[in-house]
Amino acid sequence: MKVVLTAILFLVLQGCASHNLTVYEQLGGRSKVTEIVDNFITQIEYDEVMFAYFEDSNITRFKEKMVEHICVITGGGCTYSGDSMERVHTGMNIPERDFNHAVDLLIAAMNDAQVPHRLQNKVLATMAPSRSEIIYR
Template sequence: MKQLVGVLLAVLISACASNQASVYQQLGGEAKVAEIVDNFILEIGMDPIMLCYFEDSNIDRFRDKMQEHLCMLTGGGCTYTGDTMEQVHGGMKITEAHFNHGVDLFIRAMDKAGVPHRLQNQVLAQMAPTREDMIYR
């Protein structure tokens, strides 16, 4: 009997561990991702350093693709249908300093959306691998 209880307990613990919410779910799903992206766009629009990178951008497309990309990266089950990060950022010659400044603006966007710092770190960790495809292209 004790073995059966032990096995059942192990199965329950395993099931709980495998059902952990994705970062996307922890954020609050589609509505929160949209809020973060809209905040980010506002931050860019008020920032003379970053605005020059977006002068010729279709902001509606940027919003749509950024939401898809953030959803995909954070485990929301979305499919990103945009261009690769290398294609999008090619020719921009984004420096390390400008990239870091963009991250600061994204953090402000998450702050304004009320995302806790612990969760912000998880989001940034999911986004970090795209860095190499963006800078010095």
């Protein structure tokens, strides 16, 4: 009985704790975000569809701006120094299919970084608003 109560108390406290933390903090901050972005870049390198978009890109810059961007949208309080989502992606004429594919690669990147699925969903939710700025219309 004591064990059960302790377990319940632990779960409740854990729930409260994560409730007060930003998604960025729940992820584990800069090192985990950097790991996710590194994994994402590896996914892109091995993916024919995505790699085509990045052929002429400066990957060092992409990595830096992507880490900043994720930090900002997950509540990490960073300053984003890159271009707006609309400015960067307009002209690439990205169809919805390729956007969804990029999200799949990001999920794979988070799986490789051992991010729990519930937390992955929170990260994806922070990106949902920029969907319409990235997809070609």
